[in-house]
Amino acid sequence: MSNDSPQKAILVVFAVALVCSVVVSVAAISLRPYQLAHQIFNRAQHIVKLADLMPTNAEALSKKDLMDIFLQLDARVIDIDAGKFAKNLNPVTFDQRKAAADPGRSVTIPAEHDVARLGRRSRFANVYLVWDGGQLKRIILPIHGQGMWSTIYGYIALQADLNTIAGVTFYEQGETPGLGTQIQLPDWQAKWQGRQLWDENGELRFRIATGRVAAESAAARYEVDALSGATVTASGITSLVHYWFGEYGFQPFLTYLREMPPSRADN
Numbered sequence: 001m002s003n004d005s006p007q008k009a010i011l012v013v014f015a016v017a018l019v020c021s022v023v024v025s026v027a028a029i030s031l032r033p034y035q036l037a038h039q040i041f042n043r044a045q046h047i048v049k050l051a052d053l054m055p056t057n058a059e060a061l062s063k064k065d066l067m068d069i070f071l072q073l074d075a076r077v078i079d080i081d082a083g084k085f086a087k088n089l090n091p092v093t094f095d096q097r098k099a100a101a102d103p104g105r106s107v108t109i110p111a112e113h114d115v116a117r118l119g120r121r122s123r124f125a126n127v128y129l130v131w132d133g134g135q136l137k138r139i140i141l142p143i144h145g146q147g148m149w150s151t152i153y154g155y156i157a158l159q160a161d162l163n164t165i166a167g168v169t170f171y172e173q174g175e176t177p178g179l180g181t182q183i184q185l186p187d188w189q190a191k192w193q194g195r196q197l198w199d200e201n202g203e204l205r206f207r208i209a210t211g212r213v214a215a216e217s218a219a220a221r222y223e224v225d226a227l228s229g230a231t232v233t234a235s236g237i238t239s240l241v242h243y244w245f246g247e248y249g250f251q252p253f254l255t256y257l258r259e260m261p262p263s264r265a266d267n
């Protein structure tokens with residue numbers, strides 16, 4: 001076959017495409033365990049920080065040390081709709097995100113309640129209880145919802161009153177760098193600390209404001225400063241908080257916890 005023949009050109013293109021696709025597939029398959037390990041480590045890092053268990057020498061901490069801290073947390077699975085602990089599910093192996101894609105372990109969210117624009121959600125959630133001796137210090141709850149371009153995943157830690165925010169973190173998002181990604185700025189996330197979700201009448205008042213929140217204003221108890229150039233993402237965050245702390249999210253579980261305070265031993 002001559003070098004100028006169209007058949008040879010097609011053959012070469014086909015051979016190059018085949019080799020490239022094999023290389024990409026092998027790389028994707030062989031890197032998958034590393035990606036999964038990284039995802040688990042990344043989430044553990046965010047949770048340990050929210051639990052206020054990150055040592056001061058965090059940079060010197062090995063991955064193993066961090067995972068040891070994470071594994072000491074009181075991890076549990078809850079049944080979101082029943083508002084109770086799901087004692088038959090193992091918190092170490094239960095994966096809420098996988099469950100959300102499993103028809104047997106997830107529910108469709110009716111459009112009129114789907115303010116976080118999720119479509120479906122898992123019936124169960126991984127939560128983490130943080131103890132100070134025998135006293136509940138914090139509870140860490142997973143949250144997710146639609147931003148401008150992507151599904152945003154994070155956690156909120158509540159203080160023992162189950163109303164005051166102890167911290168927030170967003171560990172995965174695909175918003176625009178410099179705009180929507182500002183939700184990951186530590187200084188902005190620090191503004192969530194001490195804000196409350198509900199007022200005395202049980203109304204869910206928390207939200208990201210549309211501007212700066214004056215410290216002396218009545219709103220300062222419930223609202224966090226806006227992010228410049230990122231109103232769409234910020235409004236997605238307000239909506240996802242309203243979904244997850246509303247009656248179709250964690251409200252039944254938090255009501256149950258107030259009535260039946262958990263103890264460290266009943267895990």
Ligand SMILES: Cc1cc2nc3c(=O)[nH]c(=O)nc-3n(C[C@H](O)[C@H](O)[C@H](O)COP(=O)(O)O)c2cc1C
Binds near residue numbers: 149176177180230234
């Ligand atoms: C290419 C492009 C990407 C954008 N990405 C985001 C984003 O990730 N999050 C966001 O809230 N706004 C994003 N915006 C801006 C929104 O369209 C909107 O102008 C902005 O949220 C309004 O915020 P402001 O009220 O603070 O000006 C983007 C705009 C453009 C043109």
